[in-house]
Amino acid sequence: MLNTERKPITGKRVQLMATCLCDAFYDDVAVATVQVLEHLGVEVVFPDGQTCCGQPAFNGGDWAASRKVVRHTVKTFAGDEPVVVPSGSCAAMMFHGTVLEFEKEPDLGEVEALGRRTWELGDFIVNGLGVKTWPGRFAATVAFHRSCHSRGTGSSAAAATLLGSVAGLKIVEFGEGEQCCGFGGTFSVAFPNISASMGALKLDHLRAVKPDVLVSGDMSCMMHLGGLAKEEGKPIKTMHLAQVLRDALKNVGQL
Amino acid sequence: MRFQQIDQFAAELKADTRAAVYDGSKKGHEKRTKLLFDEFPDANRLRHIAGEVKQHVVENLDTYLPQVEAKLKANGVIVHWAATAEAANQAVLGIMRARGATKMVKAKTMVSEETELAHFLEKHGMEALETDLGEFIVQIDGDHPSHIVKPIIHKNRREIATSFEKNGLGAYNDDPQTITRRARNFLRHKYLEADVGLTGANFVSAESGRLVLVTNEGNSRFCLAATKCHIAMVGIEKIVPRDYDLALFLNLLARSGTAQEVTVYTEFISGPKSPAQPDGPEEMHVIFVDNGRTEVLASDCRDILRCIRCGACLNVCPVYRQASGHAYRSVYPGPVGAVLSPLLMKEKFPQKADLPKASTLCGACQEVCPVNIPIPDLLLRLRNRAKEENVPSPGTPPMGAWALLASQPTAWKASLFGGKIINYLPTKLLPIPALRAWEAKRSLPEWRGGEFRKWLKTRKSRVD
Ligand code: SF4
Numbered sequence: 001m002l003n004t005e006r007k008p009i010t011g012k013r014v015q016l017m018a019t020c021l022c023d024a025f026y027d028d029v030a031v032a033t034v035q036v037l038e039h040l041g042v043e044v045v046f047p048d049g050q051t052c053c054g055q056p057a058f059n060g061g062d063w064a065a066s067r068k069v070v071r072h073t074v075k076t077f078a079g080d081e082p083v084v085v086p087s088g089s090c091a092a093m094m095f096h097g098t099v100l101e102f103e104k105e106p107d108l109g110e111v112e113a114l115g116r117r118t119w120e121l122g123d124f125i126v127n128g129l130g131v132k133t134w135p136g137r138f139a140a141t142v143a144f145h146r147s148c149h150s151r152g153t154g155s156s157a158a159a160a161t162l163l164g165s166v167a168g169l170k171i172v173e174f175g176e177g178e179q180c181c182g183f184g185g186t187f188s189v190a191f192p193n194i195s196a197s198m199g200a201l202k203l204d205h206l207r208a209v210k211p212d213v214l215v216s217g218d219m220s221c222m223m224h225l226g227g228l229a230k231e232e233g234k235p236i237k238t239m240h241l242a243q244v245l246r247d248a249l250k251n252v253g254q255l
Numbered sequence: 256m257r258f259q260q261i262d263q264f265a266a267e268l269k270a271d272t273r274a275a276v277y278d279g280s281k282k283g284h285e286k287r288t289k290l291l292f293d294e295f296p297d298a299n300r301l302r303h304i305a306g307e308v309k310q311h312v313v314e315n316l317d318t319y320l321p322q323v324e325a326k327l328k329a330n331g332v333i334v335h336w337a338a339t340a341e342a343a344n345q346a347v348l349g350i351m352r353a354r355g356a357t358k359m360v361k362a363k364t365m366v367s368e369e370t371e372l373a374h375f376l377e378k379h380g381m382e383a384l385e386t387d388l389g390e391f392i393v394q395i396d397g398d399h400p401s402h403i404v405k406p407i408i409h410k411n412r413r414e415i416a417t418s419f420e421k422n423g424l425g426a427y428n429d430d431p432q433t434i435t436r437r438a439r440n441f442l443r444h445k446y447l448e449a450d451v452g453l454t455g456a457n458f459v460s461a462e463s464g465r466l467v468l469v470t471n472e473g474n475s476r477f478c479l480a481a482t483k484c485h486i487a488m489v490g491i492e493k494i495v496p497r498d499y500d501l502a503l504f505l506n507l508l509a510r511s512g513t514a515q516e517v518t519v520y521t522e523f524i525s526g527p528k529s530p531a532q533p534d535g536p537e538e539m540h541v542i543f544v545d546n547g548r549t550e551v552l553a554s555d556c557r558d559i560l561r562c563i564r565c566g567a568c569l570n571v572c573p574v575y576r577q578a579s580g581h582a583y584r585s586v587y588p589g590p591v592g593a594v595l596s597p598l599l600m601k602e603k604f605p606q607k608a609d610l611p612k613a614s615t616l617c618g619a620c621q622e623v624c625p626v627n628i629p630i631p632d633l634l635l636r637l638r639n640r641a642k643e644e645n646v647p648s649p650g651t652p653p654m655g656a657w658a659l660l661a662s663q664p665t666a667w668k669a670s671l672f673g674g675k676i677i678n679y680l681p682t683k684l685l686p687i688p689a690l691r692a693w694e695a696k697r698s699l700p701e702w703r704g705g706e707f708r709k710w711l712k713t714r715k716s717r718v719d
Contacts, residue, residue: 018707020661023671025700027707034711046711049664057654059616061638065658072662100632101639148617176281180573184615189692190650191262191613194577196696198615201573227697 006095007082007117009128013043015077017085017094017118019219020052026219032246033086033121039249040129044084049076053085055093059185063101070098071107074114082128083118086242088150088217091120120150122217122241126158132165136248139168143211145202145225147218148180159217159241166248175205183224199228206236213237215244258650258692261613265578272409276401276579279408283570286514287623294516305503306627309561312461312494316552319461319494320543326464327541330526335542340370343544347372347453347486348379350540354484356381356450360442362468362475363387364455365403365564366490366544368586369599372453383453384445386474388438395422401580403587404512404566409579442474452478452536456489457563458504459541462497465525466541469508469518476520485527485536491543492560504563507625512565547599556633559594561626568620568630574613583610590620594633608641612648652689671704678702 014037022030034044053073057066073094077083085091095115102108125131142163146156163169182188182198189195202225206214214236216222222238229236239247249255265273291298312319324334337343343366351359359376361367361383373394376383385394389406393399396418400406407415416429424437454475458467466487468475479485495504509515528535551560569575569589580588585596585607593614597607611634620630641648660666678701682690693699 022707024674024702024704027703027710030707031710046708048708051661051664051667054661056652057658059635059638060651060654061612061635061640061642061648062654062658063639063642065654068658069661076664097635100635148615148619151618151622178619180615180617180619182573182615184617186651186689187612187615188697189652189689190259190648191265191574192258192650192692192696193262193266194574194613195615197265197577198573199697223700224697227693227699230698231696 005116006119006128009082009124011081012041013045014082014084014124015079016044016046017050017053017077017083017090018046019085019087019090021219021223022086025223026240029086029219029240029242032240032242033084035249035255036121036125036242036245037084039255040125040131042129045081047076053090053093055090055097056185058093058097058101059187066101067105070102070111074107074110077114080117082124083114084121084124085118086121086217086240087219088120088147088153088155089220091118091123091155092149092153094118120153120155120217122158122162123153123155126161127154132161134162134166134245134248136245136250136252136254137167138244138248138251140212141170141172141210142244143172143174143206143209143214145181145214145216145221146177147216147221150217155217162241162245163215166244169244169248172209172211174209176201177205181221181225183220185220188224195224196228199225203229203232203236213239213244215239215241217241257688259609259612259648260584261574261578261582261609262650264582268579268582271411272579273577275411276409277576279402279405280570280572280576283405283514284567284623287511287567287570290514290516291510301503301507302625302627305507305625306561308495308500308503309563309626310558312496313492313552313557313560316491316494319496320491322461323459323464323494326461327526330464331539332464332526333538333540335540337542337544337546340544340546343370343488343542343546344372344375346542347488348376348381350484350486351376351381351451354450354538356484358445358449359383359451359453360386360446360449360478360482361390362452362454362470362478363390363406364453364488365586366455366488366546367453368400369546370488370544372488384442384449386442386446386478387470388435388472391438391442392418399581400586401588402566402569403564403589403591409581442477446477447481449478449482451484451486452482453486453488454478456487456493456541457508458495458501459489459493460496460498460501461494463525465498465523467501467505468522468524469505469520471513471515471519473520476522479536480534483536484538484540485524486540486542488542488544491545491548508563508565511567511623511625547601550601551595551598554598555636556594556598558628559591559598559633561628562591562595563626564591565625567623567625571619571623572614573617573619574615578613583613585610590614590630590634591628594630594637597637605641605644605646608637608644608646609648611635611637611641612651650688650692668705668708671708674702674704
């Protein structure tokens with residue numbers, strides 16, 4: 001389904017694509033991403049001109065607008081280091097969505113080249129760097145939400161591998177784990193009723209297994225589910241994969 | 256309208272209906288997954304192969320259609336070509352009139368739903384009776400199917416019992432077996448009275464000209480038992496290259512559609528009754544229906560023509576489960592319908608350009624599709640087409656200003672800082688509809704624009 005063919009990792013330097021969501025709301029997720037990568041001895045470069053991957057307009061159907069942003073992103077992430085992004089959705093945009101919207105464009109080649117070196121964080125750690133266990137300790141029962149844009153990629157399995165290896169951490173399965181949380185980008189505001197009903201269903205399944213924390217590789221799903229739960233007056237604790245990995249290190253004084 | 260029609264429909268849906276659709280879809284999906292993945296070591300491989308075979312057919316229809324026509328003719332079948340729904344219906348009417356026929360028994364066929372054949376025939380004084388139990392119930396109710404495999408997924412048995420009573424099919428009784436028996440008794444007589452039997456075809460083999468029909472009630476076989484004339488209405492994309500390919504497709508169709516290893520009845524029809532056969536229709540017609548398919552073929556969404564109408568994408572779709580089939584205002588609902596229905600509208604595409612928006616692009620549909628159609632990609636292409644044709648899209652935020660901002664780093668950084676205003680102002684006062692739609696259902700996290708960049712500047716890298 002997705003164009004997931006990637007260049008093998010050689011150097012120990014990456015460019016960080018922080019995502020617009022972390023830039024605007026979730027700075028600690030971006031911080032944790034940097035800390036996790038640096039713990040692995042990876043040098044992190046942050047191209048300062050970065051904005052957004054272009055996905056909102058791509059999903060909204062305004063491909064001309066999206067391409068404008070993607071062209072900017074391609075320029076900003078020049079070079080040949082891997083680009084690491086703490087979001088399965090933005091990663092899929094870079095290696096699949098952009099290819100679709102640039103199909104008939106003369107600069108398709110450059111866009112594809114960036115896609116081939118873009119990795120979702122968990123996928124990068126496990127399948128790029130070959131790291132399969134995580135040190136530290138995180139004593140909690142975790143429900144892991146597989147975000148939809150990581151379907152067909154190595155991301156969900158990678159996250160499960162990492163989380164499963166953390167001392168003290170217990171993963172609980174919940175009902176209909178394969179179903180979407182209802183976010184869907186512009187869908188969440190153009191179809192607010194269906195979006196919220198889907199989210200409510202997900203929350204029911206989650207609450208049934210009583211996790212201490214809900215973890216995902218995508219903050220967009222967490223923003224939706226966390227926001228719904230809070231609005232209902234029954235907040236749930238949400239974290240990004242990077243934050244769990246970072247806190248695991250912190251808890252044993254490795255950071 | 257502030258939001259999308261489908262969202263509005265879902266919000267107003269009766270709780271009963273939602274529950275029926277949700278439960279039916281979920282059960283269908285779970286059984287399918289179990290059957291497919293328990294029994295085949297690599298079910299995904301099968302989906303991919305089947306997809307490639309069907310894509311090959313779609314891209315070579317110009318060679319396969321004449322080949323099929325020649326085979327059918329050699330088998331004694333009369334072949335008709337119908338460019339439009341109207342032409343297809345007229346062809347059926349013509350055949351009936353030529354035989355002096357007035358009564359038709361009909362098996363389930365989606366393409367005849369597409370052309371609204373039953374209504375058309377009734378308007379012209381013919382009786383056209385649906386014999387698939389679900390379709391029969393829809394017909395006596397004056398309702399519409401809401402699922403391509405389970406037309407009455409939206410109804411519970413109490414509603415069915417009520418409509419049976421209303422239509423003179425016995426006193427109220429909502430026991431499913433009683434309902435089925437009553438329908439069967441009624442239909443048995445109709446089979447005997449009918450002049451013409453109409454079916455679709457799930458597959459047509461280009462190699463042999465064989466039509467393949469699958470049902471679980473055996474009604475298509477009954478439709479052809481006593482009638483002297485068989486008419487098959489077939490979409491031009493129903494071809495498979497060889498008889499051999501049917502092994503793959505029949506396996507996938509039954510498992511994906513109804514979670515069965517094989518459907519209860521699978522019929523292979525090679526032509527009208529031969530002199531050696533004791534009974535069966537003496538005359539057989541195949542009407543190949545285009546009705547917009549050529550336009551789909553010419554578009555960048557031609558992959559949707561691979562569809563074998565199994566309904567698996569409906570069952571798994573979280574939006575379909577919430578909204579029900581009727582929300583899509585089309586013969587084809589759910590993910591497949593969100594692609595196919597607007598395309599079949601041809602130049603009236605804008606009327607259904609909202610359908611492709613009714614998806615979170617979660618990709619579950621492609622994951623289950625037995626012919627691996629990249630439905631999310633096609634939905635995205637149609638969204639872009641709607642934008643290019645300037646079709647208004649309620650609730651979708653405009654992207655022009657955002658794109659400008661997101662391609663100018665200085666402006667972007669300034670807005671990261673400026674966005675903090677949402678932490679202090681009641682958002683209800685802000686003239687941003689998307690924000691309000693968000694906040695109607697969800698609270699917004701604290702705006703921390705630029706904080707990460709600040710952190711980067713002040714910290715020391717741990718890697719030298
Ligand atoms: S698109 Fe695929 S899953 Fe959906 S009905 Fe057609 S064949 Fe089945």
